[in-house]
Amino acid sequence: MLVLSRRVGESIIIGDNIQVRVLKIENGVVKLGIVAPDDVRIYREEVYNAIAQHNKSVISQETALESVMKLKEVIKSDKDRR
Structure with a gap:
């Protein structure tokens, strides 16, 4: 520093x-x-950290949603095979 x-x-x-x-x-x-x-872009540190945390949570939610959608497709295709 x-x-x-x-x-x-x-x-x-x-x-x-x-x-x-x-x-x-x-x-x-x-x-x-x-x-x-x-x-x-110029941010106060606490604002920057809040934005970064929000972005991480959105990414986590999107990743979780993508996982659920993939699982749904796997279950659907498994049911279609029966």
Whole structure:
């Protein structure tokens, strides 16, 4: 992990097109401004983690549904053979 110290008004540049600027420090809270291209998604970590967890649960549900549908086809074809 890279650790940098910045004062209010100072920035860091990530890659060629992302700028993170310290806007304000008050009561232990740092306010950041981020300038990035429109196609770069920027999330707070807790929001990103919630989205990732939701996506994992949807994938699990889809996988479970696919398994049930395959099992249904196996049972149907087994009944058709009788």
